Amino acid sequence: MHDTDGTNSRRFGLPTAVALVMGNIIGGGIFLLPASVAPFGTVSLLAFGVLTIGAIALALVFGRLAERHPRTGGPYVYAREAFGDFAGFLSAWSYWTMTWVSNAALAVAGVGYFHVVTGGTSSKGADLAVALAALWLPALANLAGTRWVGAIQLISTVLKFLPLLFVAIVGLFYFDPANLGAFTEGGGNWTGGLTASAAILLYSYVGVESAAMSAGEVRDPERNVGRASVLGTIGAAVVYLLGTLSVFGAVPHDKLVKSTAPFSDAVDTMFGGHWGGTLIAAAAVISIMGALNGWTLMSAQAPYAAAKDGLFPASFGKKRRGVPTVGVLAAAVLASLLTLVNYTLGEGGVFEILVLITTFSATVPYLLAAAAQVYFLLTDRRDKVRMDRLVRDMVLALGAFAFSFWLVAGAGYAAIYQGVLFLFVGILVYAWMAARRPVPGATQEDAPEAAEPVAEAVRQ
Structure with a gap:
């Protein structure tokens, strides 16, 4: 059954769903990425290519999963359907933490x-x-309804995509191989450089799940979620790969390594003057605001789906104009409190610890979703499932799982440590919510009888 809160006219069409995916993937990090990976040499471009293949595999898996379960909540829904309430809650809790x-x-x-x-x-x-x-x-845009969310997301994605694509394409005409530097810098082997640069680039594709997460607000989700996931990921990949390549070729390597605004330096190199910084800064502001628009919606979707199943407070499960209002407000308040912490107690490292938590939390829903697809394929009893499609889907699911596992490994020990601790905090929330849920078919008179075996086991 589809999740149809709101009228069909409020739902996202394919272009808006693609913009949601692309806008959430491309945030503010793209504007520093070329300088971040330049110290490892041009092997980082190879790392980007490998990561792109993994991200597209994950996007295809989300499309397949949305065909089975086209409901709002995406990774949460898939984990719960495959492995039960606890796995679903962990997915929703991790994703919610990551978003705000x-x-x-x-x-x-x-x-x-x-x-x-x-x-x-x-x-x-x-x-x-x-x-x-x-x-x-x-x-506020989210509270105004999905029409506003979709319109702003579409406009902001176009506005940030065009200048980035302009630099990426025009930069190829100013490409000078002498600016590239060595394939591997520092005298190390290429595999070490590949792994090191990949660790920085790994989170560049977080957001690939955005259409699946909002499947209930996408028209014809069985078809459009998969298409939007793949098209949005490919669109982001074009900007990432061509943009990084153009900056590498336009800015001398020794300058790029020290750059704090690589795209601005590329524009200044191409056209002269110093107006490139203002242009790229404006694109960055638009990019970040567009990403915040999309991620604010994402922050409400996982708890909304979990609340519908009794795994989050019921207030998170109510929508107005197609948007879970309590989820939006809760995420905005929590993010505001964290921002206050950053500017008042930032020297204590609280903000940095929480950012580490997000790097791990982002990967938990991916791992569970990929594992859910493996489970569905192994237990599928439909007679009409073609063997060639089964094999192809299994390869994609295993590839998506490997990509997600790589994300976990790339997070680093500190991120995994902090993230697991926060995940364990969620277990208390799950215990509280599970205790409040009525037992199916049980009455108040049955409750003492149901508790007797447990009490007897404790006494023994």
């Missing part, structure tokens, strides 16, 4: 770009005000 913490990080990252565009001065008070505005403007 990463929203705070995005808002903080956008402050610097905003000051470049406006020419304003930086101070703690002004920075905090800008960061909070970056959180609450997308929240």
